[in-house]
Amino acid sequence: MVENKEGLILAAAASSFSMYGYKGTTMDKVAALAGIGKGTIYTAFKNKEALFDAVLQQIITEMEQVFYTNILPERTVSENLHSALYHLLSFRRDHQVMMKLAYEVRMFGSDHSKRAMDKIEDAIIDCLKRQLEQAESQGKLQMRKSEVTAFLLYKQYMALVFDYEEKYGPLEKEEIARILEDHFLYSLIHNKKR
Numbered sequence: 001m002v003e004n005k006e007g008l009i010l011a012a013a014a015s016s017f018s019m020y021g022y023k024g025t026t027m028d029k030v031a032a033l034a035g036i037g038k039g040t041i042y043t044a045f046k047n048k049e050a051l052f053d054a055v056l057q058q059i060i061t062e063m064e065q066v067f068y069t070n071i072l073p074e075r076t077v078s079e080n081l082h083s084a085l086y087h088l089l090s091f092r093r094d095h096q097v098m099m100k101l102a103y104e105v106r107m108f109g110s111d112h113s114k115r116a117m118d119k120i121e122d123a124i125i126d127c128l129k130r131q132l133e134q135a136e137s138q139g140k141l142q143m144r145k146s147e148v149t150a151f152l153l154y155k156q157y158m159a160l161v162f163d164y165e166e167k168y169g170p171l172e173k174e175e176i177a178r179i180l181e182d183h184f185l186y187s188l189i190h191n192k193k194r
Helices: 002-024 027-035 040-043 050-071 077-094 096-108 113-136 146-168 171-188
Strands: none
Touching: 002 027, 002 040, 002 050, 002 096, 002 113, 027 040, 027 050, 050 077, 050 096, 050 113, 077 096, 077 113, 077 146, 077 171, 096 113, 113 146, 146 171
């Protein structure tokens, strides 16, 4: 029963955060969406920040699942990384809470929303780092620092998908994969001298 109540609260909170953002969400709004009393929320979550952190952790867990379900052993490192990043960014683009957070960061510079987006970015970079380290341990690529490489890969991908699109128009999925391969991954995979 407690798990069901907590799940109900989390679903209502996610809905509220996606509609009103972090700043506009109140415990009263979450309680109304969940169809419960506000006091019930406080039995499971200390405050709005704790509730938001729980929703954020759910999102990060979902993102990790999206990332790892797109890593297939029969694919090359490049294909896996592109597929995982592409699906992650599609998830990010379509997820209502994440869209609202990005909007709050852009429009208001909200510290809480910025920290949340940073946590999401850190989780993505960590997934990339682990995948790059696994590929390196299998002799499929070479790099100096996995964290730096993961960070650069993520930022380059984001720039191609969002920044380039904003300025010049969208690139096709296959074109992004080719650019990523030619300008970034090729040197990791084919440069054996270190």
